[in-house]
Amino acid sequence: MKKYLIALVFSFLFIGTYSQSELLQSGPMVGYSDYREVLIWVQTKAEADVKIEYMAEGESGKFTPTYHTTSNNDFIAKLFPTEVEYGKNYTYKLYINDIYVPRDYKLEFQTQTLWQWRTDPPDFSFAIGSCFYANEPKDDRPGTPYGAGYEIFNSILSKDPDLMVWLGDNTYLREPDFLTERGIRHRYKHARSTSELQPLLGSVHHYATWDDHDYGPNDADASYANKKITEKAFNDYWGNLNTDAAGVGGITSHFLWNDVEFFMMDDRYHRDPNRKLTQDKAYLGDAQLDWLIRALTASKATFKVVCIGGQTISNAAVYENYATYTEERQELLKRLHEEKIQGVIFMSGDRHHTEISKMERFNAYPLIDITCSPLTSGIHNPRDEGNTNQVKGKTFYKRNFGIVNVSGPRKERRLTVTIYNTNGEKIWDYSVQVSELRYKD
Structure with a gap:
């Protein structure tokens, strides 16, 4: 019975992940980068709740506020990771309707480097x-x-x-x-x-x-x-x-x-x-x-x-x-x-x-x-x-x-x-x- 329940849970998780992946039209796309925020763009195929979890190396994950996509702008979400520090690289994960939607390629962004009055500008x-x-x-x-x-x-x-x-x-x-x-x-x-x-x-x-x-x-x-x-x-x-x-x-x-x-x-x-x-x-x-x-x-x-x-x-x-x-x-x-x-x-x-x-x-x-x-x-x-x-x-x-x-x-x-x-x-x-x-x- 225990093995059956575990299998059932994993089955529901798999079905949920698959169904939410099917809701993704395109993206995520990394937009502009600044010192204290960046923009992440996502498009879904129908109304959905979208958010991003992001983390720098050695740090715990943080979430953007959830954005509800609608037909008014083609089901596009623009998400803003704001709890970031300048000069860092971050990985991120996409969630649709609170379910993690994995991608088979890297999802990363970076914040601008504060070099002025400190160093030469970075290459x-x-x-x-x-x-x-x-x-x-x-x-x-x-x-x-x-x-x-x-x-x-x-x-x-x-x-x-x-x-x-x-x-x-x-x-x-x-x-x-x-x-x-x-x-x-x-x-x-x-x-x-x-x-x-x-x-x-x-x-x-x-x-x-x-x-x-x-x-x-x-x-x-x-x-x-x-x-x-x-x-x-x-x-x-x-x-x-x-x-x-x-x-x-x-x-x-x-x-x-x-x-x-x-x-x-x-x-x-x-x-x-x-x-x-x-x-x-x-x-x-x-x-x-x-x-x-x-x-x-x-x-x-x-x-x-x-x-x-x-x-x-x-x-x-x-x-x-x-x-x-x-x-x-x-x-x-x-x-x-x-x-x-x-x-x-x-x-x-x-x-x-x-x-x-x-x-x-x-x-x-x-x-x-x-x-x-x-x-x-x-x-x-x-x-x-x-x-x-x-x-x-x-x-x-x-x-x-x-x-x-x-x-x-x-x-x-x-x-x-x-x-x-x-x-x-x-x-x-x-x-x-x-x-x-x-x-x-």
């Missing part, structure tokens, strides 16, 4: 990538599937980055999606649920900006009628530290990681149409551009990384590059120089190829743009687009991702980006010393 690394297309045959266009190579997410995880910066086109809205909130949210949920993506979500902190495909239709601009809906969906599905930093709508945000500050710009919400014939077309728009210059001027970061969905430093006026918005791009470059803002480096996606652009300037340090694209979406053959700022030998025309390492003493910091193919094999690297991004006295 760290972050992944970059853009253009993630997850196939769904019933909604895709006929012919060869546009997305492939989802094992790339395992390759990214194998490089053990501290965080990942998503540079736009992080999902691809399609014809059945554009016109309704239900369509937009379906697409976000479908992409986020990609099985190969889940281990990367669970232990690497994620930050994102968008470009046209996760904002609206191809080449979408400020006229897109559903932009407030996609703004809400984007903010629901990502775990950025802040949003609408410029205060004029859109998903502009920024965050610090050690001595590097990231400025996540919105190149869609305020954008004039590509086909607008009159001059002075808006790309970021006046208010967002003003905010960026103020924020860069105020920043004391060693490297100031400006992330924009489209290329900034390429001078090829093709497709949707910033070069096709001549007046505003020139205004940005002029104001960077007038304010003598140091340490600026651009990062971008969109182009379905990877390249480095470097623009030499008179009496100023050169401006560099690291373009990294695509993760899983389509590619094109090598071609000369007329970008005379392109760094020779630093292009790649297949699916890829980048790992950026920031290392060295504070006054000798070095930023090195290494490009890898889908299988995690090194293609090339490119390095810049902080002294190369400084105005001379």
Whole structure:
């Protein structure tokens, strides 16, 4: 009888764990990290109570408050471990309806290190990538599937980055999606649920900006009628530290990681149409551009990384590059120089190829743009687009991702980006010393 009762208890426990696992749609995903809290994102398939237990090595577990998911925001829970100490690594466990839901990969997060006035900034690394297309045959266009190579997410995880910066086109809205909130949210949920993506979500902190495909239709601009809906969906599905930093709508945000500050710009919400014939077309728009210059001027970061969905430093006026918005791009470059803002480096996606652009300037340090694209979406053959700022030998025309390492003493910091193919094999690297991004006295 005793053996029967023990077996019965274990049977109930097994059934309970299995049934709660079936309730999990996607995640957990680690969002932003700060000194005193982090964000953990989870999505269920139906209403459920969700919480996280977290613990540092040698410490007992602590629980976040329970969050009850509802259909109002696609059954998404955002959980905030707050009983944490800075500069520590934590493991965590997921509970749905008070039952532990194990994952077969690591679940970890870290808090920011308090290094200021104490030590040199810690070395760290972050992944970059853009253009993630997850196939769904019933909604895709006929012919060869546009997305492939989802094992790339395992390759990214194998490089053990501290965080990942998503540079736009992080999902691809399609014809059945554009016109309704239900369509937009379906697409976000479908992409986020990609099985190969889940281990990367669970232990690497994620930050994102968008470009046209996760904002609206191809080449979408400020006229897109559903932009407030996609703004809400984007903010629901990502775990950025802040949003609408410029205060004029859109998903502009920024965050610090050690001595590097990231400025996540919105190149869609305020954008004039590509086909607008009159001059002075808006790309970021006046208010967002003003905010960026103020924020860069105020920043004391060693490297100031400006992330924009489209290329900034390429001078090829093709497709949707910033070069096709001549007046505003020139205004940005002029104001960077007038304010003598140091340490600026651009990062971008969109182009379905990877390249480095470097623009030499008179009496100023050169401006560099690291373009990294695509993760899983389509590619094109090598071609000369007329970008005379392109760094020779630093292009790649297949699916890829980048790992950026920031290392060295504070006054000798070095930023090195290494490009890898889908299988995690090194293609090339490119390095810049902080002294190369400084105005001379």
